[in-house]
Amino acid sequence: MSTIDVIETRVRAFIGDIQHPKQKKKININDLEIQLRKLMDDYFEMDGYSLFYRAIKTLQAEEILIPIQNNQNNGKTPALPLYCWVNVKVQAAKWDRLEMMKLIDLFDFSYYERHPEWQTNDEWMRIQNLYTFLKSSSEREIVSLEERSLELFGHEKFLIDRDSFPDGKGFLARIGISEDQLKMVNYGEPFVFWMKQGKEMKDIKRVLIVENLSFFHTSIKLLEVNKLDYAPELIIYGEGAKIERSFAFFFRMFPKSSYLFYYAGDLDAAGYGILIRLIEKYPDCCIQPALKIYRKMLECIEKRNDQKIGQTQNLKYRDQFFQWFTEDDQELLMQLWEENKRIPQEVLTIETWGRWM
Numbered sequence: 451m452s453t454i455d456v457i458e459t460r461v462r463a464f465i466g467d468i469q470h471p472k473q474k475k476k477i478n479i480n481d482l483e484i485q486l487r488k489l490m491d492d493y494f495e496m497d498g499y500s501l502f503y504r505a506i507k508t509l510q511a512e513e514i515l516i517p518i519q520n521n522q523n524n525g526k527t528p529a530l531p532l533y534c535w536v537n538v539k540v541q542a543a544k545w546d547r548l549e550m551m552k553l554i555d556l557f558d559f560s561y562y563e564r565h566p567e568w569q570t571n572d573e574w575m576r577i578q579n580l581y582t583f584l585k586s587s588s589e590r591e592i593v594s595l596e597e598r599s600l601e602l603f604g605h606e607k608f609l610i611d612r613d614s615f616p617d618g619k620g621f622l623a624r625i626g627i628s629e630d631q632l633k634m635v636n637y638g639e640p641f642v643f644w645m646k647q648g649k650e651m652k653d654i655k656r657v658l659i660v661e662n663l664s665f666f667h668t669s670i671k672l673l674e675v676n677k678l679d680y681a682p683e684l685i686i687y688g689e690g691a692k693i694e695r696s697f698a699f700f701f702r703m704f705p706k707s708s709y710l711f712y713y714a715g716d717l718d719a720a721g722y723g724i725l726i727r728l729i730e731k732y733p734d735c736c737i738q739p740a741l742k743i744y745r746k747m748l749e750c751i752e753k754r755n756d757q758k759i760g761q762t763q764n765l766k767y768r769d770q771f772f773q774w775f776t777e778d779d780q781e782l783l784m785q786l787w788e789e790n791k792r793i794p795q796e797v798l799t800i801e802t803w804g805r806w807m
Contacts, residue, residue, distance in 0.1 A: 457501040458508065460486055465514060469539035471567045473616060474516070477536050479506065479524045499526060506530055513537055544569040553581050558626045568624060572617065576603055577625060583632070590633050598634035610636075639696040642687040644670050649683045651704055658682040658740060661690060661715030661724065662795045671800055679742040680712050688715070691724055697732065714740035717747055717783070718792030719761045722771040739774050743798070746806060748782050750797040757790045 464482060468475050483502055487493045503526075509515040517531035524530045544566070550559050557577065562568055579602045583590070596606035599618075603609070608618040622629065629636070644666070645654070658680060660666050666687040672678035673685060686693070686700075713728065715721035729737050768787060772780050786792065 456490075457486070457498065458505040460489065461502065461505040461509070465509065465536055466539075468536045469514075470536075471539050471570075474538060475536040476518070477515075477534050479530050479532055479534060483524075503528055503530060506534075510534070538567050544571075545574060553577065556581055556584050561624045561626070565624075573621075576621060579603070580625065580627065580632075584627075587631065587633055592633045592635055595629065595634045595636045598632050602632070637699070637702075639692065640699055641689065641693065641696040642666070644673070644685045646673055646683050654683040654704060654707070655710060656680055656682040657684045657686060657700075657709055657711045659686045659688045659693060659711060659713045660795065661688045661693075661713075661721060663687060663689070665714070665795045665798055668798060668800055668803070672803060677803070680740065682712065688713075688724070691720070694724060694727055694731070697728060709736065711735060711737040712740040712743075713737060714743040714795065716792060716795050717744065717786060718757055718794075719763050719768065720758065721795075723762070723764055723767040726767045726770045739771070741774060744775075745779065746803075747793045747795065747797055748779060750802060751782060751786070751793060753797045754786060754789075754791040754793050757792050 461482070464485060465477075468477060483499070486502060487498065490496075490498060492498075506515065507530075510517060514537050516535040516537055518533040518535060519531065520533070522532040524532050545562070553559075562573075583602060595609060599608045599610070600606040603618065603621075605615065608615045609621065610618070612619045622632075645651075658669060658678070660669055666685065669678055669685050673682065689696075713725045715724055725737075725739055772783055775783060
């Protein structure tokens with residue numbers, strides 16, 4: 451066996467030990483090379499790194515290794531990405547083709563033909579349960595996603611908890627079935643709200659959604675003394691990004707009507723995203739930023755602090771949010787963005803609000 455073949459064979463053996471039939475695994479290329487060097491006393495004499503480099507590039511071309519492009523490399527010449535995904539191990543088909551043909555009237559198995567690693571006993575049992583349900587679905591009632599998940603797959607979180615059930619999140623997509631076909635609904639989560647004293651549900655026209663708990667309580671105090679901008683009849687505590695999941699609950703609780711929704715959150719990348727996604731997800735609702743409240747926050751720009759670590763700096767959300775404001779406001783907002791600063795909603799307190807009363 452040639453030196454090249456020896457290096458590549460050992461690298462393939464290392465990768466084969468790591469490969470999983472369902473999940474990609476992350477690997478450090480430098481760690482992999484160190485393991486190889488420990489097994490080969492003549493590694494440096496044979497110019498082992500050049501051969502290692504060729505082996506890694508071959509595995510990348512075969513899509514066994516997938517480079518993680520994060521501007522980190524292994525510090526060698528020629529350079530390799532420091533981290534790679536080890537792709538799932540391709541396995542021979544396991545399912546009985548005759549049994550698959552019996553279910554072909556409802557299911558498309560093309561995904562499983564392309565990805566035989568998913569042809570497991572557990573997956574087949576799920577498909578059989580699903581087939582039995584679909585055959586009698588016309589007689590079934592609509593239930594919650596969690597209730598149907600428990601019935602068909604043995605756990606109420608199977609379809610929604612990616613961490614605990616990595617097989618569940620993409621199961622319906624793999625078999626080509628929609629949530630509607632399972633006659634289940636992903637109900638909106640209840641939210642905390644405050645209705646102005648003396649008002650009834652039929653009186654609600656203007657709704658203020660606030661991102662943070664502190665300002666929710668401040669808003670209640672201001673509303674009860676008629677000092678809150680927009681004079682809403684209802685205030686909703688959005689609880690950060692949770693409002694994106696819970697907003698649908700509004701239409702199950704309150705009567706059908708034409709509502710005007712104002713949203714006020716932190717002046718930061720996350721806050722911009724929450725508002726824009728709400729507008730995009732509910733185009734039939736009148737949702738807009740609470741500009742008067744945001745301008746009060748901009749007047750407190752001296753209390754800005756650093757953007758939270760890990761926030762996604764989405765330029766589309768930023769630009770769509772900025773377009774609601776005047777040019778002067780946009781200059782301040784862009785200044786915050788370029789400085790990587792934010793203004794938390796907590797700058798608005800009963801005391802600071804006093805300057806505008």
